[in-house]
Amino acid sequence: MSDSYLIKGGKPLKGEVILSGAKNVALKTIIAALMFKGDVILKNIPKINDVLDLVKLIKSLGVKADFTEKNTLVINSSNLKSNRVDLQYGSKIRVSFMLFAPLLHRFGECFVPNPGGCRIGARPIDRIIKGLVALGIIIDYDTETGYYHAKIVDKPKGAYRFEKPSHTGTELLMMIGLMTEEKVEIENIANEPEIDDLILYLNSAGANIREEKNKIIITKSSELKQKEAFTIMSDRNELVTYATLAVASEGDVIISPIDKNLIASFLKIMREAGAGIEEISNYKYRFFYKGEINSINIETSPHPGFMTDWQPSWAILMLKAKGSSVIHERVFENRFSYVEELKKLGAKIDFVDVLIENPEFFYHFNFEKERLYRQTIKIQGGEELHNAILDISDLRAGAALACGALLADGESIVNGASILERGYENFVEKVRKLGGEIKKV
Numbered sequence: 001m002s003d004s005y006l007i008k009g010g011k012p013l014k015g016e017v018i019l020s021g022a023k024n025v026a027l028k029t030i031i032a033a034l035m036f037k038g039d040v041i042l043k044n045i046p047k048i049n050d051v052l053d054l055v056k057l058i059k060s061l062g063v064k065a066d067f068t069e070k071n072t073l074v075i076n077s078s079n080l081k082s083n084r085v086d087l088q089y090g091s092k093i094r095v096s097f098m099l100f101a102p103l104l105h106r107f108g109e110c111f112v113p114n115p116g117g118c119r120i121g122a123r124p125i126d127r128i129i130k131g132l133v134a135l136g137i138i139i140d141y142d143t144e145t146g147y148y149h150a151k152i153v154d155k156p157k158g159a160y161r162f163e164k165p166s167h168t169g170t171e172l173l174m175m176i177g178l179m180t181e182e183k184v185e186i187e188n189i190a191n192e193p194e195i196d197d198l199i200l201y202l203n204s205a206g207a208n209i210r211e212e213k214n215k216i217i218i219t220k221s222s223e224l225k226q227k228e229a230f231t232i233m234s235d236r237n238e239l240v241t242y243a244t245l246a247v248a249s250e251g252d253v254i255i256s257p258i259d260k261n262l263i264a265s266f267l268k269i270m271r272e273a274g275a276g277i278e279e280i281s282n283y284k285y286r287f288f289y290k291g292e293i294n295s296i297n298i299e300t301s302p303h304p305g306f307m308t309d310w311q312p313s314w315a316i317l318m319l320k321a322k323g324s325s326v327i328h329e330r331v332f333e334n335r336f337s338y339v340e341e342l343k344k345l346g347a348k349i350d351f352v353d354v355l356i357e358n359p360e361f362f363y364h365f366n367f368e369k370e371r372l373y374r375q376t377i378k379i380q381g382g383e384e385l386h387n388a389i390l391d392i393s394d395l396r397a398g399a400a401l402a403c404g405a406l407l408a409d410g411e412s413i414v415n416g417a418s419i420l421e422r423g424y425e426n427f428v429e430k431v432r433k434l435g436g437e438i439k440k441v
């Protein structure tokens with residue numbers, strides 16, 4: 001099967017992009033649907049590889065899940081028959097560990113493999129497991145099989161404070177909290193808007209989830225049952241990919257629908273970089289090239305900061321900027337797999353050392369003193385880019401590589417299209433609509 005893109009770059013991209021639904025909401029709403037009674041109708045679900053793999057996984061457990069219209073997924077879990085996630089599926093999808101919640105809810109006991117997903121650092125789930133234990137779940141890990149065995153004896157209750165926030169961790173513990181007869185409190189939570197969308201979906205079906213400053217409180221919920229179809233929010237990460245590509249290619253692209261509050265930190269920094277931005281309406285933005293791009297240094301951080309998922313796209317814009325800029329990744333370790341690949345296009349990027357006074361606090365991953373980390377890069381803008389053969393190794397890096405090839409003169413091959421397509425719906429079609437020359441080979 002063809003898994004590469006042939007890209008002929010060097011053209012300004014112009015036109016309109018309609019965003020797909022957010023991957024990082026779609027996956028969680030699908031998993032949570034297994035805690036509902038009756039049909040669950042989810043709209044705006046992107047047909048991306050991660051979603052399609054997750055649908056296969058839940059079907060393997062006996063759940064009925066079908067796309068009825070283009071992006072409408074109908075799920076009914078009344079025939080859920082297995083409490084064991086198959087390794088073949090579980091190892092593919094990072095969020096498969098979130099199935100702890102529905103499987104414990106339905107069976108009181110379950111077997112879930114250590115999660116797979118994008119190769120961005122070690123990505124342990126230690127804080128999340130500690131959280132499950134704190135809420136009363138009994139959990140063992142079998143190093144031989146790679147499976148967790150979890151059990152509920154008493155209904156979850158109590159409090160857990162994340163030592164450092166975790167996005168999916170917050171969501172999983174919140175879903176565990178839905179089983180409480182009393183109260184569950186989760187503190188030092190992640191604040192991504194994708195979590196708010198999940199809360200909206202659960203509360204509209206009978207959950208009792210309340211957000212306070214940096215805290216989520218769950219009290220006894222009714223049996224979850226959908227009153228009406230739920231439409232998930234647009235993908236902010238997709239917006240950033242196309243907006244930076246539009247400006248870097250000296251093009252002009254209108255993107256919708258997106259709520260501006262979800263991308264405030266991105267808009268601010270794009271303006272500083274000298275990108276043209278026109279707010280056409282509350283939900284529609286035009287991103288265009290209006291002259292020289294300024295070099296801007298960024299540091300990633302959880303919401304409301306500059307998101308880690310956006311930094312590979314930022315690197316693409318900075319390749320076209322005047323002077324040099326620095327990207328410092330604080331959330332994940334090892335999220336620069338695109339650097340060596342972009343160099344093949346002629347990009348000038350170097351890893352640099354920055355002295356951080358209190359790295360254990362500064363970085364969001366579990367910093368170990370004796371290990372060597374490469375968390376900062378310096379990009380020299382303005383170098384001529386030429387064609388090359390590139391290999392994708394993780395999703396967001398993949399988008400950066402395809403975009404890099406779209407900026408470079410000549411024909412490039414980008415291998416690993418299926419990794420990019422884990423998170424981008426109709427990437428080829430959307431780029432072609434903007435006048436980009438790309439095809440699958």
Ligand code: EPU
Pocket residue numbers: 023024027094095118121122123124125126127128129165166167168169190192302307308309331332333364365366395396423
């Ligand atoms: N971490 C631990 N232990 C834990 C949990 C997290 O060390 O128990 C570390 C992680 O390795 C990372 C940091 O803490 O260094 C933050 O991780 P977090 O748990 O917040 O990230 P995540 O939940 O695994 C989600 C998104 C990511 C997005 C981040 C940040 C999903 C499926 N994934 O990951 O999205 O970058 O939050 O917002 O929601 C992507 O879409 O490409 C993607 C990677």
